[in-house]
Amino acid sequence: MQPANGRHRVVILGGGFGGLRAAKALAREPVEVTLIDQRNFHLFQPLLYQVATGGLSPANIAAPLRSLVRRQRNCRVILGKAIDFNLETKEVVLEDERVPFDTLIVSAGAKHSYFGNHQWERFAPGLKTIEDATEIRRRVLSAFERAERVSSDAERARLLRFIVVGAGPTGVELAGTLIEIARHTLKKDFRRINPAEAHVLLIEAGPRLLPAFDPDLSEDGAEALRRLGVDVRLKTMVVDITDAGATVKSGDVEETLPAATILWAAGVQGAVIGEALAKAAGIQRDRAGRLVVQPDFTLPGHPDIFVIGDLSTYADASGKMLPGVAPAAMQAGQFVASVIAARLSLAPIPEFHFKDPGSMATIGRGAAVVKLGNWKFSGFFAWLTWLFVHLLFLVQFQNRLLVLMQWAWNYVTFNRSARLITDTNRFLGEPEN
Ligand SMILES: Cc1cc2nc3c(=O)[nH]c(=O)nc-3n(C[C@H](O)[C@H](O)[C@H](O)COP(=O)(O)OP(=O)(O)OC[C@H]3O[C@@H](n4cnc5c(N)ncnc54)[C@H](O)[C@@H]3O)c2cc1C
Known part of the structure; x- marks a missing residue:
């Protein structure tokens, strides 16, 4: 009509x-x-990994669409x-x-994209939506909780192994934050386990991480992650994923890694x-x-x-x-x-020219890699640049303020206050006992 x-x-x-x-x-x-x-909201996906790792709450990185176009009289929203x-x-x-x-x-x-292996999805969720992020958060935090209660050493080691598949920006950010949670945030929270013993692996099929960046920034990133304690494995393919763990292959050598938490950041x-x-x-x-x-x-x-x-x-x-x-x-x-x-208006049709604003990825606390035109750098200043740019692009002023305060608090205290296990296991349809 x-x-x-x-x-x-x-x-x-x-x-x-x-x-x-x-x-x-x-x-x-x-x-x-x-x-x-x-969805009734616009989602700032670049900060999803912070929700997945308890650093931010979902509402910090999402804004209702209706409120975003509230003043635009010629626009209506349909959910x-x-x-x-x-x-x-x-x-x-x-x-x-x-x-x-x-x-x-x-x-x-x-x-x-699981490259045709759809059966892997329930064992290795990816990160695209708020639901994905809270599911990952649930799995990560539940693994520590369950590790605190098991008596078998082997099962404890399985629960404390976290595998991230794919070393693009999301995989790198997840791995860097997981190791920070294990080594700092949860340090004093448990009585029977030492969370710092967690084994965080980053598996990448290609020869370097962050392939969209220059090779020297990829090297800086790998070095920074290894310094933090992440086990970075390049030229390594995942060949199977089950509820028990992942099987990986490097050259001709195949290895099965028991792990309770596997996160997929490998393909779209x-x-x-x-x-x-x-x-x-x-x-x-x-x-x-x-x-x-x-x-x-x-x-x-x-x-x-x-x-x-x-x-x-x-x-x-x-x-x-x-x-x-x-x-x-x-x-x-x-x-x-x-x-x-x-x-x-019958005016001449414009042409499209992409203005590349550069790319950046954070590696962990105080470390990032940044490429802005011919200018590339890594380390603490890169991390500050990353923080500033991400705050700038969050859609609502209120969210910018809240996120800035959370980050400042997290940085000073090593805390991640959104460490809540809230959801049921949506792949199994019920909470785990
Ligand atoms: C974890 C993660 C981290 C990222 N980090 C960065 C980064 O640091 N920097 C960067 O530049 N980019 C990053 N990206 C990529 C960036 O978010 C995407 O390139 C961008 O969102 C693409 O915009 P889009 O409009 O195509 O899709 P989206 O922003 O994904 O929007 C698609 C919308 O379509 C809606 N939709 C889909 N199907 C239907 C349907 N059938 N009916 C109704 N609605 C539907 C969805 O609900 C969604 O709101 C990241 C992405 C992810 C997942």
Whole structure:
């Protein structure tokens, strides 16, 4: 149904980095924006690992979508899950409603990829959502609790072994924080076990960690992690994961590592809804389940459908791929909004140029690696830079203030005050006894 004011209807699927930026960029345009998300909040994924390790609470890194667009009169929010698309009638099909559009922007993000080994997921959860983070937090803290109560040395060692698979920024951040929890935060909390005896392993199939960074920063990162006590194993493949632990292979040598907690940070693929969109649009997805888009982020043969962010594969004129990071999704969101505005006002269509703001990863307490243009550095100053940038990009001032206070407190006291075991084991559907 056309809106009463006859305005152009832009429907945005996904209120993450790309979708929210597109919605905001359309604030002053003569359009009606409908922002659809299955969650009622925008999530700052770069700090999820802090929730997973008890440093921050979920509300510190999420903000209700309605409050974020409260002042934007041309934008309404629908809490709903998209399950399909009808591109003939130009509708997004939700579970209980159909939402018509003139232009559609899809920014539905990504999910974990277990490279075909779906059975590993229940033993090795990944980190993408608030639920993932609280599940990881539950597993990590429960492992220490159970270790305190067992009498078998072997079982205690299994409970105190933590394996992180994948040494991109998330894997590195998780491993660095786990060792900090074991060696500092929990130091005096238990009577029978010594948490510092925990064995934290970071397993990476490639030859170096943080592959998106320059090799010398990867080396700095590996060295910093090893100094903290993390067992970093490069050129090592995970070949099996069960509830007992992981089997890894390095060269021809296979080793089974009993472990109660295994965390997956090794691969991503396009969100599930991408499959329905590709089918409706009659196009193929790439091997990672993403939709290949044109230079203006539209789908081939569908000028009214834009796909941005982690669900899209975008190559610039020189063939360089757009990275799957928040700034790329946000810049794409801003850009497609400008294309829509230009089309409506019959102005020249702009071209997209990605401005790479650099990349950074924190290694642990007081250590990080940063690459900003030609400038690269590691150590304490890099860590301060990381803190500052992440605070700056948190969406609400209230969250920035709360996170700053938490971090200052955590740094001074070594404490992580959100160390709560709150959830049931969602993979088993009930709490463990
Ligand atoms: C743990 C972690 C750490 C990261 N760290 C960094 C970092 O330090 N720096 C950096 O730049 N990037 C980082 N990233 C990557 C960054 O978060 C993503 O590149 C970015 O979120 C992509 O934006 P997007 O809009 O494509 O998707 P998202 O921000 O993921 O948003 C997708 C939205 O779509 C919604 N959605 C999905 N399917 C449906 C459906 N069927 N119906 C309704 N709604 C739906 C989701 O609920 C979600 O809100 C990190 C990612 C993770 C997971």
